Structure formats: structure tokens, C-alpha cells
Amino acid sequence: MKVLYTAEATVQGGRDGKAQSSDGHLAVNLSVPKEMGGPGGEGTNPEQLFAAGYAACFQSALMLTARRQKLDASASTVTAKTSIGPIGEGGFGLEVELHVFIPDMDQETGEKMVELAHQVCPYSNATRGNIPVRLYFEEQPLAIH
Missing domain, CATH: 2.20.25.10 (N-terminal domain of TfIIb)
Known part of the structure; x- marks a missing residue:
């Protein structure tokens, strides 16, 4: 690299x-x-920092892959939920959910953009095969608290 x-x-x-x-x-x-x-x-806490980093990185990857497809994802939102829990033998593990909203994009195209971004995003590449990462294309943005 x-x-x-x-x-x-x-x-x-x-x-x-x-x-x-x-x-x-x-x-x-x-x-x-x-x-x-x-x-x-x-x-x-580290989980919030990881969630923020992953969400920011994933959204940048999403915008890049959308531009490559001549689509606009600049108004998208990505919410990352990072969970921590015991995995046995005294250790702890993480899992992540990514909730992606892209205004005015149909479900099929949105899911394709999310999958393409998942192949480009450095966080996704780092976590692939190491921790569970679930991807969701949302019809409405998740509320910001």
C-alpha cells in the first residue's frame, strides 16, 4: 500500500x-x-469514535462510487451503529450496522450504491471478515439525536 x-x-x-x-x-x-x-x-468512547469514523469514511466512498455511476449522493446520510460485547474467553468484539439514506434514489439503485461503497471504503475493507457489518438502505434518514 x-x-x-x-x-x-x-x-x-x-x-x-x-x-x-x-x-x-x-x-x-x-x-x-x-x-x-x-x-x-x-x-x-471508542465505539462512538469508531462509528463516526466509519460513517464519515463510508459516506465519502458512497459519494465517490455514485459519481462514478453519474449519480448524486451528496445529500445522503450514513448512520453507523457500533456495538461491543463479550465473545468468550474474556475477550470482546465489535459489530457494525450501517444505515444509508440517499434522497430520491430507488431501493434497487440505492442498494447497488451501498454495495459498491462497501467495496471501496477503507473501514469496510479493514473490517471485512473480521467483524459482522450489516448494510441497510433506508427509505427515510435515521433521526439525528
Whole structure:
């Protein structure tokens, strides 16, 4: 692989710590969600960061593949749901759902665009065969909370 860019971030304190990128553009407090026995609070967590990264990357791949098909997906939304849970022998695993909405696109074309984006997206390529990733083409966008 010819490297185009390398992101660098440092964490101190694990899931109850702080994370910062080397360029200072990302600086977040981390906290364990209540659902995992933590206090919750104002910090984010690795699963939220993964979901945001995957959704952003997938939407960029979607827009690229749509342009290649002479279609417009610039008004699309991608919602990634990253789940964590035990996988046995003390380990934990992840699974992801990607919910994609593209305005004014029929189901068949939308599902084709989602599959094409899944072949291009670096997150999809990294997770393929490693964790379950389920793809959904939605007729309506999922609500932003």
C-alpha cells in the first residue's frame, strides 16, 4: 500500500482518560458508558469514535462510487451503529450496522450504491471478515439525536 496519510492520536487513562491527535484538532475526554458499568458522563468512547469514523469514511466512498455511476449522493446520510460485547474467553468484539439514506434514489439503485461503497471504503475493507457489518438502505434518514 502506498501511504497517503497517517493519523496519530495518543490516549492517556484508557476508557476513562483523554485522547488527543498529534495536530491538536481532536481532543476529547473519554468515559465508560453506563451500559458497560461506567459512570457515563460527558466523555465519548471508542465505539462512538469508531462509528463516526466509519460513517464519515463510508459516506465519502458512497459519494465517490455514485459519481462514478453519474449519480448524486451528496445529500445522503450514513448512520453507523457500533456495538461491543463479550465473545468468550474474556475477550470482546465489535459489530457494525450501517444505515444509508440517499434522497430520491430507488431501493434497487440505492442498494447497488451501498454495495459498491462497501467495496471501496477503507473501514469496510479493514473490517471485512473480521467483524459482522450489516448494510441497510433506508427509505427515510435515521433521526439525528
